[in-house]
Amino acid sequence: MAGHFDNSTQTNLTGKVLIAMPGMADPRFERSVVLICAHTAEGAMGLVLNRPLPEIDFGDLLEQLGIATDGSARRIEVRFGGPVEPGRGFVLHSVPEHGDDPEGRLRIGRTLAMTTTRDILEDLAQGHGPDAAVLTLGYAGWAPGQLEAEMMQNGWLTGEGADDLIFGPAHTDKWQKALRAQGIDPSLLSAAAGRA
Template sequence: MTQDHAAPDAGNLTGKILIAMPGMADPRFDRSVLLICAHSEDGAMGLVINRPLPEIGFADLLEQLGIEADDSARRIEVRFGGPVEPGRGFVLHKVPEHGDDPEGRLRIGRALAMTTTRDILEDLAHGEGPESAVLALGYAGWGPGQLETEMLANGWLTGEGAEELIFDASHEDKWGRALRAQGINPSMLSAAAGRA
């Protein structure tokens, strides 16, 4: 007897968070928390969710793109999304749990999506669009098997992608809160990975 639908892939990390372990080899990700936006056998793509870019304002970006904002424009935080394509923007936002996803929008979970089209920026510039949103510049990317190798080397811990972590603007303690949400006391972690 055959199944009509495939079982969910237990190894798929889409919608999960990655928490950098203290021994993280790449200093660009030291104490970072990422949301995995896409994960498959072809690799993975994620956005750092705890690195604000205070020197770059949303209004400045709109001006650079030639988008005129009005008085009702949303106040959107701009963050460092990762080292790949730092000039490219990604809007993480909440979406209705049911409904169609237009072109340019990638659903990450039941109520979370990432949009890369100019339309969403125009909507936000006029006080429209999603209620909760952040803009990330750049992204983190891994080739086939690369993320899994980094996880086996104790570079990353996975956890549930709590929305309060994604949209919360309090970044200083987000790494510790992400660990505590997984039942781990950050002060008990060591940078040295053990071998049996």
């Protein structure tokens, strides 16, 4: 079945968050929290949750895309989603628990989805659309086996993707909050932490 592993030795991390461990080799992901949107045998794709782009205004972005607003546009936060395709937008948003997913929408969890089509931006520009939404530019991608290798090297810890991590604005606290949710005191971690 597409999108799911049939190998019982691998874990599908779709809908989970990755929490960068101290000593993360890639500075683009230092102290980052990443929502895994898709994880298959072909690799993984995720969106960074705690890197706001305050210099990019959602209204200005709509204008650049030629999407008309009538003054009722929702105030949507724009974030750095990752280093791959930084000009491409992804809207993370809430969805009803039941119902069909239209083309361009990838359901990540029971009430969470990612949409890449222009129509969601048009809805948000008119004051409509999902209750909770953020726009990310770019994404994080891993080749087959790459994410698993990084996890084995203590690059990432996994956790649950709570709404406050996904939609909340307290970006400076998200890394610590994600660690504490796993029962880990961030002040006790060091870059030289070993594996048990």
